[in-house]
Amino acid sequence: MSDPLAVIAQLPGVSEAVEEARQAVDKLYRHRVLRRASPAVSAESSLRGARASAAIEGVDVPLDVLRRDEAHDPLVQGALRASAEMGRMGSTWRRAPRQVLARLHAVAATELTSQEQLGRPRSGDEGGVAVPDPLSLGPAPSAADAATRMDGLFDLLERPTKAPAIVLAAVVHAELVVLRPFGTADGIVARSAERLTLVEYGLDPKSLVAVEVGHSELPYGEALRAYLDGTPEGVAAWVQHCASAVSLGVRETVAVCEAMQRG
Structure with a gap:
């Protein structure tokens, strides 16, 4: 059986970037604070990740505002709900990824689309409503093309692979952003799915790494546009970007x- 993710993992520069990120995560997991405060660190990482994910979409809210529960922007609230939902969906991700993505969209887009569209992929019957393009990626694929590529993504998730979790997470993330399968909150869903993949495929089982913060500090849109080119160099650049985001998330x-x- 072919292993396309393993092929990506062997592209120039990828293995080195992935190994550097893995070592950073391993070092984080040896931090003495985690012996007594791992859940609190995970909760703070999730809060910072949700904030960064919303900021990437153009809504930047200070952390202290989030802590006081004074952020009322629907996109920010959606990012917070998706972050909270990840903890309940982990065991389902490997066996039913469609269900997980539908649930993540339902909570992320609650105030951004109609009730009928929550958790439902685009069907082409949205009446010509333009799919948002906050990252200047160009027009979204048609609903039919997006559905076909999503089937391919789900097939990748079901296949055994020798590729590291970062490679799988990077591909999941990019495909969801590029395809915009739901038409709203796709970036929030994509970054949540990436983090969930890093957790469930063994790199970061305690969900400590604020990978979304890493993405917000890097040229995120530029890296996605490189992936969108479809060349080996572009795909490699995107995976290296994701590995760097993990390393920066570890720093956070x-x-x-x-x-x-310090107390």
């Missing part, structure tokens, strides 16, 4: 640990 979480250690 280490800062959280250090702050807790």
